Amino acid sequence: MSGAATGSASLRPTQLLRRSRPLRALFTARLVSYAGDSLSLVALMLHVSETTGKALAVSLLLLVGDLAPSLLGPFSGALADRLNLRRLMVACELVQAAVMLVIVVTLPPLPVLLALVAIRATASQIFQPASRAAVPALVADRDLETANSTVGFGSNAAEAAGPLLAAALFPLVGLRGVLLVDAVSFLVSAVLLATLPSIPAVTQEGRQPSLLRQARSGIGYLLSVPTVRVIFLGFTAVVAFNGVDDVALLVLARDTFEVGSWAVGLLLGAVGVGLVAGYAMLSRWGTRASMPLLLIVGFGVSSLGNLLTGLAWAVAAAIALQGVRGLGLAAMDVASSTLLQRTVPPGMLGRVFGNLYGAIGVAAALSYLAGGVLLDVTSAPVTLVAAGVGGLVATGIVALRLPRAMRRKDGATTPAPTIEEIG
Structure with a gap:
């Protein structure tokens, strides 16, 4: 390398x-x-x-x-x-x-x-x-x-x-x-x-398949390999539940805590501070952690952060909780990227990440829409608690399924064949 x-x-x-x-x-x-x-x-x-x-x-x-x-x-x-x-x-x-x-x-x-x-x-x-x-x-x-x-x-x-x-x-x-x-x-x-040094594509022998066929094989691979499938679905589900947090936090600050713009900015920016701190910590000590455990902890902390923010008694507590939540988001990102980079063969890695980031974007958009409706009919605290509970349920499912998936022969050790390899 x-x-x-x-x-x-x-x-x-x-x-x-x-x-x-x-x-x-x-x-x-x-x-x-x-x-x-x-x-x-x-x-x-x-x-x-x-x-x-x-x-x-x-x-x-x-x-x-x-x-x-x-x-x-x-x-x-x-x-x-x-x-x-x-x-x-x-x-x-x-x-x-x-x-x-x-x-x-x-x-x-x-x-x-x-x-x-x-x-x-x-x-x-x-x-x-x-x-x-x-x-x-x-x-x-x-x-x-x-x-x-x-x-x-x-x-x-x-x-x-x-x-x-x-x-x-x-x-x-x-x-x-x-x-x-x-x-x-x-x-x-x-x-x-x-x-950068040249990083050529990992191609199969013979004529290269069409872009559409490669895109289809990427989706098929992602859904057929247990380890990759669990990471993909778990990450997407956690985002789908918790993506509403930006809108909910704005409403929480203004309507529930009735604070000024400066406090609103601190509340919205706290998760970013936590993210940066989390990446700094993981860049220093991340190699000592188990990546599957770090992924599950990241899912759990990011979801629990929203749940507890919905129960917070003051804006200062909510700011602190969102900072901690940022640590969980950093753990999610580092663990999922590292696990996928070690699990997925080089010739399929781009498609797996492309599908993951695409699904995360769609999940976030759906969370904005559904969360906006929930905000209108309930309140910011209720919305944040519901988001956190949903994320924790998804975390629990990943915690049960990921170890089993990684033990499967066709999981991390022997990736499923691609359509290009079959045909």
């Missing part, structure tokens, strides 16, 4: 980044790109809100940036398994840079803006499974936990810093300037990714 280190012990995060130039390039590229993406999202939300005066328009902006690309998950994953990962990631960043430049120059009307945002988000959706599938080619197997935690730490820290950067840049450069910074961030990311 290109970035593999010598020796038998896993490396610390700083050591790994220092010794593995390819991982350092991927880490820095994601850091720059995610920071730019986060600050431009804030800018576009403010722009749409000010120019239309309608909350629905902002909701549509978020929806086309999340749900629409998620529906293409099977195909975005198939592209990652079909093409050279370095070239694919560079192309995705260049497409996003071009789209942002068009927006900067034209500041188009809402329908055109939504279409451009959808294109940019689709490129981002393709990039995600490709970047996850690339990690095992950049580091030694023993360093996967540390690598996943380190990359996750950088990405989430950048996303958390994005709104702060937007607030600082707006008075200086205005809307177009902030959007231009995002476009430049994609170009910088593309240059960094171009320095």
Whole structure:
């Protein structure tokens, strides 16, 4: 492996980044790109809100940036398994840079803006499974936990810093300037990714199957291998129950606790602080943990955090609980990525991650809709408790099924054959 280190012990995060130039390039590229993406999202939300005066328009902006690309998950994953990962990631960043430049120059009307945002988000959706599938080619197997935690730490820290950067840049450069910074961030990311070693697709002998057939085989593989299926369904179920938390927390702060905007910001930002702290902890000590146990604990803590937030007696307690919940979300991400990278063969890894991220996006959108209805007919505390209970039930099922699935012969040790291998 290109970035593999010598020796038998896993490396610390700083050591790994220092010794593995390819991982350092991927880490820095994601850091720059995610920071730019986060600050431009804030800018576009403010722009749409000010120019239309309608909350629905902002909701549509978020929806086309999340749900629409998620529906293409099977195909975005198939592209990652079909093409050279370095070239694919560079192309995705260049497409996003071009789209942002068009927006900067034209500041188009809402329908055109939504279409451009959808294109940019689709490129981002393709990039995600490709970047996850690339990690095992950049580091030694023993360093996967540390690598996943380190990359996750950088990405989430950048996303958390994005709104702060937007607030600082707006008075200086205005809307177009902030959007231009995002476009430049994609170009910088593309240059960094171009320095990665070539990561060619793992192809089968003979003529390559069609993209549709590869996408279908990815879904079939995901549902046929017990370990992968349990991780996929468990992760999706936990998100489907708990995805409503952002909306519920806003209502909880304003209607239940009746606090000001500063407290609302702290409550909504607490989970991000917990995420960054969780990634930092796991990048340092994650190799000592059992990944299946870490996954189950992550599911449980993230769900229990919402349940207890619904029972919280004060906004300070809710803020603390959401911070702890962020630790669980970091554990979910690192454990699921590491387990899948070690379970799934390289030629199928992109499709598995593509389907996972696509399903998570759809689950989050459904959670927004169902949770919004529940919020309207009940209250924020009831909604959060219901979300937490549902997530804990899903966690319990995963805790029962995952060990059994991993013991199956056709689980982690002998992956099921793909359609390409059969035909």
